[in-house]
Amino acid sequence: MRRYRRTAFLLLLPSLVLVAVFVYGFIFWTGELSLTNQNDLFVPQVRFVGLENYQRLFAHPRFQIDLRNTLVFSLIFIPGSLILGLFGALLLNTGVRGEGFFRTIFLMPMALSFIVTGVAWRWLMNPTSGLNLLFDALGLGFLKSGWYTDPAVGIKAIALAAIWQLSGYTMALYLAGLRAIPRELYEAAEVDGATPWQAFRYVTFPLLTPVTLSAVIVLGHISLKIFDLVVAIAGISGGPAFSSDVPALFMFVTTFQANRFAQGAAISIVLLVLVSFLVIPYLYWSLRQEVAE
Amino acid sequence: MKKRAKAWGIGALLGLLIAGLGLAQGGKLEIFSWWTTGGEAAGLFKLFELYKQKHPGVEIINAAVAGGAGSNAKAVLKTRMLGGDPPDSFQVHMGHELIDTWVVTGFMEPLDEIFQKNGWEEVFPKGVLELLKWNGHYWSVPANIHRANVLWYNQAIFEKYGLTPPKTFDDFFAAAEKLKAAGVIPLALGDNGIWASTHLFETVLIGTLGPEGYKGLWTGATDWKGPGVRQALETFARMLDYVNPDHAARSWDQANDLIIQGKAAMYIHGDWANADFMAKKFEGYGWAPAPGNYGVYDALSDTFGLPKKAPHRQEAIWWLELVGSKEGQEAFNPLKGSICARTDCDPKLFNPYLQWAMERWKTDTIVPSLAHGAAAKESWLAAINDTMSLFVTSRNVDQAQAMLAQACVDAGVCK
Amino acid sequence: MRRTLLFWALVYAALLLLAVFYLIPIYVLLINALKDYREVSVEAMWRLPEHLSLASFAKAWYGDPGVGMSGLGQNFWNSVKLVVPATFFSVLLGSINGYVLAQWRFRGSETLFFLLLFGMFIPYQSVLIPLVKVLMKLGLYGTISGLVLTHVVYGIPITTLIFRNYYAQIPRELGEAAQIDGAGVLGVYRHVILPLSAPGTVVAVIWQFTQIWNDFLFGVVITNKPSVQPITVALNNLAGSYIVEWNVQMAGAILAALPTLAVYILMGRYFIRGLLAGSVKG
16 A cells, blocks of 8 residues: 555656746745845846845835735725626526526636737727717716726726626636525525525525635635736736736836846735735635535 | 750759758848838838848848837847847847847947948947947947937917927927917827837926936936926926826827827927828928927937847848948938938938938937937836836826936936 | 516516626627728727628738738647647646545645645746746747746646546545556556546646636746747737737737637536636535
8 A cells, every 4th residue: 555655646746846846946936036136137246135125115106006906906806706796697597598508608708818808898998989989879978988098997997807707707606606505495495484585695695605705715816916907908008107007017017127036026925925815724724624524 | 046045044043043052051130120110111121122132042030029119029139138049130229228238238249340341430420439339349230310309290280379389398388378278289198108208208307407417317417306307397297287188098109190180289209200290191290309409419229239149140240231331221211210320321312300300410419318228228217117107197296206316226326 | 486577577688788798898809800991990899890801810810011010820820839738738747646636645645735726826926037047947938848838837736626626526446446456556547547537637628728828927928039929929919019900909819719719619518617626626
């Protein structure tokens, strides 16, 4: 048996080594870089500067805007995707005819790349075209907006496109969650004289809580990492006054355009820490629960 | 007769064979640029044509990268150079964009021999030779000169409201107020690429500090925390009150469209706007130096250099010799809409604006453009662009001045 | 629960409304991509094309050498050359790992699984700079091979997860029976696990195919030359340049979307399973 286990471990080894180097080694390397002065293509004397890059970062107006944008994005994108996803899943779960047809349409954006989505929404949210034209034609002129070209809207416009693309994900999660609820529970509720609303409130909703938690974690970590969609809609400059800018884009530009490598590394470490706060407890909880089962 | 025809046939066959061999031996030339559209692309193709006449059998690979006013191309170039895979020659702005990014870091070959062999020290003006030099050597060949500080205006609008091109900022604001009251957009701006705002700000800096004060910004001689920069920021903020509200959604050429359509009266921009007017068949425009910029030539230049690891070195040298030659410059520049970096080009080949610019080129004080890579290295320019991106919306003078001062410190120029 | 006619009317109305919401961007892409260049204008975005024309698709695919615009055709094939080997190897590794972690749990295997999974959630920005440096050292920077390696490595967590959850459903007794017959670890994998792997493999293949085809970040950082770039990067460059008419951009977007969209429409069930696997608990 032990010999078998050793062979099994050896099979795992190549992947373990790759992940150890490419994930953990590289993270360590990035962390180390973020503590140095390598902020140009050519630095005559590389030395450690402590937390200087982080201090500069948090004092930087652009990074402050980025953090605020990330928060605003999450506050629109996560509830938006949850509500739309739950709504769609409840509709699909009523047992309507053509369920498969509608489901295929609702989840379709999930198969597209952010760049494709970005091309479509960039033109839909062009101030002189797209949605604004539609609103005019429908007599809804008050809904018109400068979208991503208006500094007061910026990231909110990006969040709208993100909801379009990813609400299908929460819909799929909720649909699976709803299907897993035993019919008997509803029958029992009906026997007890519960209204449909009460059945939803006291049966469906609590049983969907773990699904909601999963969705919040996954959507939350997408909010922190969002990059492609911003580039495709607002462009590499992050929109006027950085109104659509996000930390991932700031990192990209800082590192690969301005050559401030240590500063870019500091941004990515901040991102990593934020993601870790979200993901580590969740992973731990998921795996523990699995073991308990 | 028959025999001769046969001999001809063989000769032709041999010719083909030789040409084929030339190709097979890797007679190639890869030229990297961001000239993909309009007059720029036409000028580039003209140079390729001339090159092929002189060196038939060399296959030219056009590695142009579109988009982002060159920012995409620069990113591509950086990764290629760092990855040890440079093109044979590449477009790069004269000044710090070339020097700090590629020369100081040891990626380029000095071109002193080529300069001497072709007698270029006699034909390029001193001001340009100085900007090309670093550490006593020449590092790139200028193909052209653009002027950044030009005020373009719609003649019909100026006539209608009895205006003349404003010489000072006071004149400018007086005219702008008049236009605004009449419902005309006084100043066009298209800064969806933030460099357009930086570009406008640079002309305000020149107009406020004067050429020497402006040049001092890049050497540490002029204080970024001083009253001059502050005043420039305040003037710039005031100007922004007169621009089209949708400036953030427009590109520089879409801002130019406002002049063409008669919706805006003035546009402070580089002279590629002139080429755009001509391409769009619009003739009702006039030009003058930007307000406060009389007697100053805010210059930028596209140059070509020779990377150390260029795979086809000889072909690249031929290319550089063509780019710097009278023939090359006279072919390229009328199409590109710029003037020759050489002083011996024939003015008759150029349109009226360019003839005007050629005259100024001889007499004006030359200063390097900030927004187009001549004045400051890339990371410094990036920090200034960041500042502008915030300032255009916030108009927060204190914050902007503090950021500009910090950027100078980060660049290692200020203490 | 009895459902009235009104209830169903409301349900269908809501479903149709949602369908419109999800289809609008695709509709806009499609009708404008099919327009003749003479009909294209921002003001007429919603108008149906009068004459159907595939000219925009041709231009998006072949480019327009006259103005120095290169087409997406070669980038499409770059993506194919990227996605096929990258999917194959990441699925292979995932299958082996999933087998070991599901069938041969050993002390610390849960911790290793946790450490592997974490790699799925990291912001890739935190590895980009070292990644570029290492790929340069290996001579793989700026090449499709470098991109393949990258996607294989960072695909390990998700493929491992998919296969582990899938193989966990296979009773261990099957493996043990084979062991009595003298099969080793590899033997069990070959003779017991592999023949049962088809559905899990389809899920993993579809998932990786979609993810890698749609990736932008690694592509834009690792491949620099337009002739090497995958289609998402080339499409973004196309969209970022103002010389290209926007209906050509839309045609390009459709070309870039076609493969994943086709897979989704044909095999949506497996795609959704992959989607659900991403939330860790299968």
